[in-house]
Amino acid sequence: MSLRFSLPLILFLSTISISFAILLEGDDPFLSMVVGAGDNDMLNAEAQHHFSIFKKRFGKSYASKEEHDYRFAVFNANMRIARRHQALDPSAVHGITRFSDLTSGEFARNFLGLNSRRSRLRLPADANKAPILPTDDLPKDFDWRGHGAVTPVKNQGSCGSCWSFSTTGALEGANFLATGKLESLSEQQLVDCDHECDPAEKDSCDSGCNGGLMNNAFHYTLKAGGLMREEDYPYTGTDRGTCKFDKTKIVAKVANFSVVSLDEDQIAANLVKNGPLAVAINAAYMQTYVGGVSCPYICSKRLDHGVLLVGYGSAGYSPIRMKEKPYWIIKNSWGENWGENGYYKICRGRNVCGVDSMVSTVAAVTNYNDL
Numbered sequence: 001m002s003l004r005f006s007l008p009l010i011l012f013l014s015t016i017s018i019s020f021a022i023l024l025e026g027d028d029p030f031l032s033m034v035v036g037a038g039d040n041d042m043l044n045a046e047a048q049h050h051f052s053i054f055k056k057r058f059g060k061s062y063a064s065k066e067e068h069d070y071r072f073a074v075f076n077a078n079m080r081i082a083r084r085h086q087a088l089d090p091s092a093v094h095g096i097t098r099f100s101d102l103t104s105g106e107f108a109r110n111f112l113g114l115n116s117r118r119s120r121l122r123l124p125a126d127a128n129k130a131p132i133l134p135t136d137d138l139p140k141d142f143d144w145r146g147h148g149a150v151t152p153v154k155n156q157g158s159c160g161s162c163w164s165f166s167t168t169g170a171l172e173g174a175n176f177l178a179t180g181k182l183e184s185l186s187e188q189q190l191v192d193c194d195h196e197c198d199p200a201e202k203d204s205c206d207s208g209c210n211g212g213l214m215n216n217a218f219h220y221t222l223k224a225g226g227l228m229r230e231e232d233y234p235y236t237g238t239d240r241g242t243c244k245f246d247k248t249k250i251v252a253k254v255a256n257f258s259v260v261s262l263d264e265d266q267i268a269a270n271l272v273k274n275g276p277l278a279v280a281i282n283a284a285y286m287q288t289y290v291g292g293v294s295c296p297y298i299c300s301k302r303l304d305h306g307v308l309l310v311g312y313g314s315a316g317y318s319p320i321r322m323k324e325k326p327y328w329i330i331k332n333s334w335g336e337n338w339g340e341n342g343y344y345k346i347c348r349g350r351n352v353c354g355v356d357s358m359v360s361t362v363a364a365v366t367n368y369n370d371l
Contacts, residue, residue: 113160115211143311153342157237165333166306173275208239226250295347301354
């Protein structure tokens, strides 16, 4: 039996032995040094040294020797995962992050939190569909950060509340477009007070640190009357408190929200016209992501993380495909010391990691004081 290989596959296989220790200017080489070329024995011999640097860099400490040894074993296993991710996603940089001592289960429970029992999310039957927009005159590159519609990167902590940050980010942008004011909105209000359920699946409810859905949260906000400021209802990173919602302190109201079709031009058009969009994604490669444009050859479309789409670009270089690749710009909720100052770039064009599968746009009330 003869085997025939395409040129892209040959190029891909050749990269497995290439070191990817070169990072963007200003990045720490330590973050990716362990995912370069080298045999397993060498990596095992150096793992303890890398673990010591990791603990110092991210302020890690452990209660006992047993816990320390267990976390070292997890760290070592994650370095092998980072090497696999680098081979499968060569246009990004993968390596050590502050999540490198967590198992995949711990990472999912504490830092993801898109709450659906479905393997792939289906839109509820009564979901509003966004109208089809013209796409002929879309800008080549666009980023709402440069137009004042995006608040600084936030940090959800060890709480599966990503869905609330995606929700507030979208409404922050919509409220800016409606009122001219950029207000940082309260995720904690959603965590404490929002218990809406998906109309198509009653056991997929917004459940604080145990996950939720952005469309549920928009529905809650519409019914509750709006969201308070972050400073008036600050984030605690837990869901053990009682609801402290005060209607007299509402600063942003939802007028309506809708689901954008599975079409990247329509997603871009809605982004440009309506502001940042609430997006669901599969976060499999995000635990080891350091920077660059993530464009993995293989990625599940099972959606498990809520993020905010703030822009797109046309020129993310892919060394394997030997050409510039367009990409989406994603605001995450893991703080500024993750990824590219808290942001994630993922390639456009083929619904990578399900990034186009669940996209919602929201409109804010223009003058909430009149209501």
